[in-house]
Amino acid sequence: MKTTAVILAAGQGTRMKSKLPKVLHKALGKPMVQWVIDCLSQAGVEDKIAVLGHGGDQVASVVEGQADIVYQTEQLGTGHAVMQAAPALPADNDCVLVICGDTPLLRAQTIQALIEKHQAEGNAVTLLTAYAENPTGYGRIVRQEQQITAIVEQKDADEQQKLIKEINTGTYCFDQKFLLQYLSALDTNNAQKEYYLTDLIKIANLHNLPVGGFVLADFNESLGVNNRIQLSQAEAILRQRKCEEIMLAGVTLIDPSATYIGADVVIGNDTIIYPNVVLEGKTVIGSDNVIGMNCRFVDSQIGNGNDIQSTVITESKVGNGCKIGPMAYLRPGTALADNVKIGDFVEVKKSQVGEGSKIPHLSYVGDSIVGSKVNIGCGTITCNYDGVHKYQTVIKDGAFIGSNTNLVAPVTVEENAFIGAGSTITKDVPDSALAVTRADLRVKENWRKK
Ligand code: UD1
Ligand code: CA
Numbered sequence: 001m002k003t004t005a006v007i008l009a010a011g012q013g014t015r016m017k018s019k020l021p022k023v024l025h026k027a028l029g030k031p032m033v034q035w036v037i038d039c040l041s042q043a044g045v046e047d048k049i050a051v052l053g054h055g056g057d058q059v060a061s062v063v064e065g066q067a068d069i070v071y072q073t074e075q076l077g078t079g080h081a082v083m084q085a086a087p088a089l090p091a092d093n094d095c096v097l098v099i100c101g102d103t104p105l106l107r108a109q110t111i112q113a114l115i116e117k118h119q120a121e122g123n124a125v126t127l128l129t130a131y132a133e134n135p136t137g138y139g140r141i142v143r144q145e146q147q148i149t150a151i152v153e154q155k156d157a158d159e160q161q162k163l164i165k166e167i168n169t170g171t172y173c174f175d176q177k178f179l180l181q182y183l184s185a186l187d188t189n190n191a192q193k194e195y196y197l198t199d200l201i202k203i204a205n206l207h208n209l210p211v212g213g214f215v216l217a218d219f220n221e222s223l224g225v226n227n228r229i230q231l232s233q234a235e236a237i238l239r240q241r242k243c244e245e246i247m248l249a250g251v252t253l254i255d256p257s258a259t260y261i262g263a264d265v266v267i268g269n270d271t272i273i274y275p276n277v278v279l280e281g282k283t284v285i286g287s288d289n290v291i292g293m294n295c296r297f298v299d300s301q302i303g304n305g306n307d308i309q310s311t312v313i314t315e316s317k318v319g320n321g322c323k324i325g326p327m328a329y330l331r332p333g334t335a336l337a338d339n340v341k342i343g344d345f346v347e348v349k350k351s352q353v354g355e356g357s358k359i360p361h362l363s364y365v366g367d368s369i370v371g372s373k374v375n376i377g378c379g380t381i382t383c384n385y386d387g388v389h390k391y392q393t394v395i396k397d398g399a400f401i402g403s404n405t406n407l408v409a410p411v412t413v414e415e416n417a418f419i420g421a422g423s424t425i426t427k428d429v430p431d432s433a434l435a436v437t438r439a440d441l442r443v444k445e446n447w448r449k450k
Contacts, residue, residue, distance in 0.1 A: 001094045001119045003173075005045045006085045009033055009063075009101030010053025010072040015227040021055030023101035024062060025231055028238040029262035029280055032225060033059065035104035035238075037066050042108035043115070045097060049088050051081045077194030078170075079186040086180060093176050095119070098197065100170040102225045104234050110221060111171075114214045118173035124209035125178065125200060127151075128171040130216040137226075138167035139198050141213065148211045151198035155191035166215070168198060169222035178209060238263070268304065292325070300330075303338070319355075337372065354397065367409065368393040377403035377421065384409045 013022025048067035118126035250269030268287030281299035292309035309325035315332035333350035343360035354372035391409035402421035420436030
């Protein structure tokens with residue numbers, strides 16, 4: 001059965017009180033509309049049409065290439081939104097799966113089960129419903145002898161109907177022929193003066209066409225995000241799901257409730273993660289690492305067997321067997337080879353550090369190429385910036401940089417060179433040479449007494 005999804009995402013989302021269109025608000029680091037697109041793709045629904053309106057250009061920049069785009073310039077209701085998508089539906093399509101752009105918790109298995117039920121029963125429309133503890137705000141499912149006869153919106157419901165706890169999740173499968181034949185029969189005779197897509201249930205009943213319902217076991221999955229409280233609820237559920245997925249893949253999370261792992265983060269088995277760790281973006285972490293408390297990694301690749309404590313790493317790469325932190329900061333463009341030591345209060349920016357090299361304490365290394373087996377003493381900094389331009393520092397294999405050295409770039413320290421503590425290096429230092437710029441020590445006896 002050929003299925004095309006129509007994603008409704010034209011609404012303003014007034015209750016978010018935001019400049020950003022509602023469906024672009026992120027849950028677990030991913031825009032809500034992207035969750036919906038990914039869920040559809042996982043369910044095998046490749047053809048998608050997104051209906052955009054408010055902030056359409058912004059939403060289009062995310063959706064482009066993943067769905068065809070149609071615009072609903074005036075938001076006259078969910079029925080009207082689907083009318084805008086109708087001309088874009090492929091002629092040979094069988095099932096139209098309508099889904100809202102603000103339901104990030106729906107699972108692919110649920111969408112598959114809905115489509116399967118729709119196909120098996122040969123319905124004109126099959127609804128995804130759920131039982132809500134507090135159904136306020138949702139459309140209510142009206143049944144007569146189990147048969148669904150209508151959906152009544154909150155604002156149109158009478159006192160009896162308001163007591164119904166079975167709600168419309170806003171996700172449906174329509175038989176395309178039925179949909180295209182009866183969309184034009186929708187009207188705006190209701191409390192909100194809108195074209196309600198949900199009126200198609202009544203219409204199907206009127207024509208004795210079969211209407212089915214698939215009841216969600218877990219109401220949470222259907223959560224529609226209308227305000228920031230619901231956004232935080234969605235975030236919490238997605239975060240828990242991600243942590244559980246990661247733990248089942250063999251990662252120890254000492255306190256999952258205090259661990260933030262973004263939607264796209266990948267972690268290898270036998271890595272142990274301590275509380276208050278935040279892993280974001282396209283971060284990939286290998287196996288057998290210890291990630292201590294208060295680490296934050298963004299868009300970074302971490303190899304295997306590293307020990308990293310209280311460290312921020314952004315857009316950088318770490319090899320294997322490194323010891324980093326506490327309180328280190330690896331900024332974009334940093335690449336550490338294997339067995340590197342980056343100690344406390346060390347900042348590394350846009351630099352390569354070779355195998356087995358050590359920068360153990362209180363240093364700034366920027367725009368540098370550091371070879372292997374280099375030791376950079378405590379308090380050493382690269383002076384990479386003259387106020388206008390940035391310059392490169394090169395420190396070759398086996399060099400020893402004494403404590404509190406200033407390396408004024410551009411400058412090269414050749415292999416096995418040795419720099420005395422407290423030096424300011426402004427010229428290249430040859431292979432195996434000693435360089436010291438220290439002033440001679442003067443001691444004046446009894447100076448204080450005079
Ligand atoms: C809708 C359903 C309600 C259901 C609820 C589930 C109708 C009439 N009601 O109500 O039965 O319980 O969803 O969350 O369908 N949209 C457009 N264009 C429009 C109007 C809305 O694209 O003109 C989009 C919105 O961006 C949103 C979705 O459709 O993604 C749902 O719209 P919303 O206004 O949130 O509908 P509800 O009142 O929640
Ligand atoms: Ca809604």
